[in-house]
Amino acid sequence: MAYVNPAGEFTRDQRYIATRITADGRDGFPVEAGRYRLVVSRACPWANRAIIVRRLLGLEDALSMGIAGPTHDERSWTFDLDPGGRDPVLGIERLQEAFLARYPDYDKGITVPAMVDVPTGQVVTNDFAQITIDLSLEWTAHHRPGAPQLYPESLRTEIDEVNKGVFTEVNNGVYRAGFAGSQEAYDQAYQRLFSKLDWLSERLAGQRYLVGDTITEADVRLFTTLARFDPVYHGHFKCNRSKLAEMPVLWAYARDLFQTPGFGDTIDFTHIKQHYYEVHRDINPTGVVPLGPDLSGWLEPHGRESLGGRPFGDGTPPPPPKPEETVPAAHGTISGR
Incomplete structure (x- = not known):
């Protein structure tokens, strides 16, 4: 399965299923507790966003979650973590x-996150950007008491503007560098990525969060890329001007979020490394997964409290994850692998 574009610049296929699950059910899929299943892989940064938002909003009882394994073939993600592989x-x-x-003739990417209608077994949407927004705005009847406002109306214009740049230059920028098929395409992607990371460092030097003084959708979207930067993107995708751990502001910002309930407790470094290094065989033909880097630094003090801010605004932290959704300790920072 090839990922690198031999012609040069990597272009992401963004043809997603645009059907939405809404409170009024205007697309034929009304919000209903227990009706839908969120299918994710902990390896995937796009799916990781949905896992975090679901946790922060307390939607676990209303929206079940299926976890696919860290690797896939050309056909799709598989449920090899479950008994019997189902x-x-x-x-x-x-x-x-x-x-x-x-869609019996579906010819686009089989991607996570995906929302599946349990009664029919049919996918509803895999539009990852819209899924998390809708969890915030359409699923309010099922939010936990104290759920934070991740997409507050007063900040939406600014959040959208920040998200647009972060997606283009960072979230997708690391892939543009990693899957570049020519030196010129790689050079351009590399420069664009680190130019944006420098901009983000300047922005976050004087404020705790990306937009406003609380955690928003913008922080969730940046965090899932930063969490994968040193374990994967720095080496595997050649994003190696500097490690995240060598960018002081972004490193402290990422640690601040990692140590916030709902963020770090969703990160499975073992699955992350297995996915990228085993699946992208045109970049890593041997499929060998590196043992490093040391990840214990994620738990070190970050000092970002001095900038003020209230992580959950007028809300409260989410409770610990359910036992069946807890990342194994050996897959996080404790083992350093």
Whole structure:
């Protein structure tokens, strides 16, 4: 399965299923507790956003979560973590089955996160950017008491502006560097990425969060890329001007979020490294997964409290994750792998 564009610049296929799950059900899929299943992989940064938002908003009881394994083949993500290799709720071995149940001739990417309608077994949407916004705005009837405002109306214009630049230059920028098929394309991607990271460092030097004084959707979107930077993007994707741990402001900002309930407790470094190094064989032909880097630094003091800010605004931190959704300790920072 090839990821590198031999012609030069990597271009992401952004043809997603645009159906939405809304409070009024205008697309035919009304918000209902227990009706839908969020399918994710802890390896994927786009899926990791949905995992975090679901945690922060306390939607665990209303929206179940299926966790695919860290690797996939050309067909799709598989449920090899579950007994018998089948999702226990959907009863399928591959996420592809849910896509084909709705679109028998589906010819686009089988991606996570995906929302699946449990009664029919059909995928509803895999539009990752819209999924998290809708969890904030459309699922309010099922939010936990004390759920934070991740997409407050007064800040939406600024959040959208920041998110646009972060997606283009950072979230997707690391892939543009990693999957570049020519020196020129790589050079341009590299410069664009680090130019934006420098801009973010300047912005965050004097404020604790990206927009406003509380955690918002913008922080969630940047965090999932930063969490993967040193374990994967620095080496595997050649984003090696400097490690995250060598960019003081961004490193402290990332640690601040990592140590905030709902962020670091969703990160599975083992799955992250297995996915990138084993799946992208055109970049890493041997499939060998590196043992490093040392990840214990994520738990060191960050000092960002001095900038003020209130992580959850008028809300409260989420409770600990459910036992069945807890990342194994050996997959986080404790083992340093």
